[in-house]
Amino acid sequence: DIQMTQSPSSLSASVGDRVTITCRASQTISNFLNWYQQKPGKAPKLLIYATSSLQSGVPPRFSGSGSGTDFTLTISSLQPEDFATYYCQQSYSSPPITFGPGTKVDVK
Amino acid sequence: QVQLQESGPGLVRPSGTLSLNCDVSGGPLNRWTWVRQPPGRGLEWIGELYNGGSSNYSPSLKSRTSISLDKAKNLLSLRLTSVTAADTAVYYCAEVRDGYNYYYIDSWGQGTLVTVSS
Numbered sequence: 679d680i681q682m683t684q685s686p687s688s689l690s691a692s693v694g695d696r697v698t699i700t701c702r703a704s705q706t707i708s709n710f711l712n713w714y715q716q717k718p719g720k721a722p723k724l725l726i727y728a729t730s731s732l733q734s735g736v737p738p739r740f741s742g743s744g745s746g747t748d749f750t751l752t753i754s755s756l757q758p759e760d761f762a763t764y765y766c767q768q769s770y771s772s773p774p775i776t777f778g779p780g781t782k783v784d785v786k
Numbered sequence: 787q788v789q790l791q792e793s794g795p796g797l798v799r800p801s802g803t804l805s806l807n808c809d810v811s812g813g814p815l816n817r818w819t820w821v822r823q824p825p826g827r828g829l830e831w832i833g834e835l836y837n838g839g840s841s842n843y844s845p846s847l848k849s850r851t852s853i854s855l856d857k858a859k860n861l862l863s864l865r866l867t868s869v870t871a872a873d874t875a876v877y878y879c880a881e882v883r884d885g886y887n888y889y890y891i892d893s894w895g896q897g898t899l900v901t902v903s904s
Contacts, residue, residue: 712889712891721895721897722829724890765828767891769888773831773845774831774842774844778828780829
């Protein structure tokens with residue numbers, strides 16, 4: 679199985695901050711890396727697919743980059759509705775599809 | 787816009803079988819997946835169904851898992867046998883979009899909490 683790690687596991691930030699979350703795969707996954715946002719009690723929501731493609735309806739303050747084993751999700755200017763947990767997910771090698779452990783973004 | 791709705795018992799006895807349905811509306815049944823999330827923890831992929839009947843399962847759950855499809859009813863089902871407390875989780879059904887260089891989980895159901903307890 680491909681193992682996914684994320685750093686940090688949590689971070690505190692203020693509205694307007696630039697936030698960067700890192701995801702690392704245990705082996706190369708090409709560009710098969712997706713990012714999801716999850717708020718408490720809600721289903722995950724797709725933000726970014728194929729490393730850097732913005733899902734329809736997602737604000738452009740969200741962006742993704744990377745390749746191979748190292749990937750990044752950036753929120754250029756954090757908004758109140760962005761406080762949530764973020765998960766990366768690889769789909770290069772299946773089964774199984776694997777998710778990172780999540781990064782919780784909360785209010786500083 | 788595809789809509790998904792999970793249903794099934796909220797309580798299952800240890801060693802019993804967890805059975806959930808996912809009612810799909812608003813789109814054809816192409817590629818579908820089940821994902822679960824234990825309380826306070828991260829997301830775990832269970833398995834998927836595609837091409838009308840092919841399936842993949844997580845190796846850690848494969849021996850206990852079955853995903854099936856009733857095309858006539860647009861109903862996706864999950865069956866997990868010999869459950870333990872470790873199977874307590876919110877279970878989500880979701881639609882998969884895939885292509886040459888992408889594969890992602892798109893529309894999700896609201897999720898249903900299943901508790902394994904005597």
